Amino acid sequence: MNASTEHKPEAWFWEAASEHCPHGPEPEDDTSTAWDQWSDRHCWSPQDVQICLDAPMGDHCPECSADHNGPVAWADCPQRPAASV
Numbered sequence: 001m002n003a004s005t006e007h008k009p010e011a012w013f014w015e016a017a018s019e020h021c022p023h024g025p026e027p028e029d030d031t032s033t034a035w036d037q038w039s040d041r042h043c044w045s046p047q048d049v050q051i052c053l054d055a056p057m058g059d060h061c062p063e064c065s066a067d068h069n070g071p072v073a074w075a076d077c078p079q080r081p082a083a084s085v
Contacts (some may be wrong), residue, residue, distance in 0.1 A: 008062075008076075012071060013047055013052055013056055015050065015051060017050075022052075023052065054070070061073075061079075
């Protein structure tokens, strides 16, 4: 594969209930209105982490992130196309 198909920007989000998440921890009672509201703004990521849709982390390169076992910002991807001048 060429670099443009392997390395591309992808929006990433901070984990649910982290200091970046404005909602706090998941309510214990999953039959409550509070849990319904909380669950509407949180989902599972492809990395099997529960994320907060209201806490964007910015664009990251999933290919580099997998290689480094941690988030790699798109701006730090060595394979991204050069910025237009």
